[in-house]
Amino acid sequence: MKVAIIGAGAMGGAIARGLISSAPRFITSPGDLCAANPSPRRLAPLAEAGASTTCSNIEAVRDASLVILCVKPWLVKDVITEIKDHIDYSYAEIAVVAACVTISDLNEWLHKESAGSRSPSFCIVMPNTAVSLCKSMTFQVNGNGTCPLTLKAFGQLGEVMVIEERLLPAATSIASCGIAYALRYIRAAMEGSVELGIRAPLAQEMIVQTLIGAASLLQEPGTHPETEIDKVTTPGGLTIRGLNAMEHSGFTSAVINGLKASTPR
Ligand SMILES: NC(=O)C1=CN([C@@H]2O[C@H](COP(=O)(O)OP(=O)(O)OC[C@H]3O[C@@H](n4cnc5c(N)ncnc54)[C@H](O)[C@@H]3O)[C@@H](O)[C@H]2O)C=CC1
Ligand SMILES: O=C(O)[C@@H]1CCC=N1
Known part of the structure; x- marks a missing residue:
């Protein structure tokens, strides 16, 4: 054929x-x-x-x-x-x-x-x-x-x-453009890691494996991201400080605005 x-x-x-x-x-x-x-x-x-x-x-x-x-x-x-x-x-x-x-x-x-x-x-x-x-x-x-x-x-x-x-327009934004958005998160995390003293190639390895783990956790039927986030977030601990700092910088809004901007109406 x-x-x-x-x-x-x-x-x-x-x-x-x-x-x-x-x-x-x-x-x-x-x-x-x-x-x-x-x-x-x-x-x-x-x-x-x-x-x-x-x-x-x-x-x-x-x-x-x-x-x-x-x-x-x-x-x-x-x-x-x-x-x-x-x-x-x-x-x-x-x-x-x-x-x-x-x-x-x-x-x-x-x-x-x-x-x-x-x-x-x-x-x-x-x-x-x-x-x-x-x-x-x-x-x-x-x-x-x-x-x-x-x-x-x-x-x-x-x-x-x-x-x-x-x-289709929303699906295109989520998954076709979305590859670039996911990679931009990785790049941002690498920049943060370098500032924390970790060499970029090692940081990339660490971040990629972390994302593979995060995505794999969601492949269990019925798992919601927040359920997994809850398991990481110790009250008064480190993760919640990081999550809140990211939200103060507009993380969720930035993602939503990006998805909407690449969805033609
Ligand atoms: N790049 C991506 O991640 C995605 C792209 N798309 C769609 O895929 C389509 C192609 O995009 P890309 O591959 O990114 O563009 P591209 O510019 O990398 O590839 C297009 C190819 O078409 C060739 N070309 C130009 N005129 C031609 C003609 N008359 N006959 C045959 N070939 C010709 C060009 O030389 C080039 O190699 C677009 O319509 C885009 O919307 C869809 C989903 C994801
Ligand atoms: O940026 C674009 O227009 C193409 C379509 C989806 C991904 N790349």
Whole structure:
């Protein structure tokens, strides 16, 4: 089964690396993947990993069963116009990875006279950059049909939730932009650690393992963060002093404002 990735930048490249590393579970071998990008520089590492690569979007989508479109949002319409006549709507699925693009936009852009009234199977997919390590939180909004190939592909790359379109802007902010927010916390904690006399690389190791532990505690069913925070917070002890100092500096408000700012209304 051929999978085409159009746009091999941060996200397309990460998806390609994730699919290659999870072979043979979705693609049988790296050669099943064809990545297209105008600049060959982006394609070189994927070619080295065994994927087929091309600078022609049309060549990439020909005979593909799954087309994953990973270009910047303002290029989606033009790229669809370029490739749609070369995609066989009778069997191919199209997954569009782009913020601020709607199902209604895609319905209009994917329409082609030659397909008569046939609509292709398509969806919007919103992963995060952890797809490269198969640890993404990905959202899928189906436009037409259930898009089982897309679900299976991204299922190899982490967790997938099929959601309603109205939830997508918030979900994008929480999990796709959210990777950057979580990393910014780590950077802030590293800066604090350096001020406390700990070298940055050692601090990073300490903080990353702490966050893995914190996230793992919440994977127990029904656990709420505050329940775990309570277990750490000795009355009159150290943790509550730190938590209160963070709140006096607006920690919770800063996070809420950040999430709202990256949720288009
Ligand atoms: N970077 C992220 O964490 C996330 C990005 N997204 C979405 O993924 C999409 C891609 O974003 P990034 O990968 O971050 O951008 P990027 O700029 O890193 O990658 C886009 C790639 O598309 C290529 N490109 C430009 N014009 C093209 C064309 N006509 N045909 C084929 N390829 C072309 C560029 O050379 C570049 O390699 C965007 O729509 C974005 O909203 C969604 C979730 C997370
Ligand atoms: O910043 C952005 O617009 C993209 C979409 C979600 C994550 N990165």
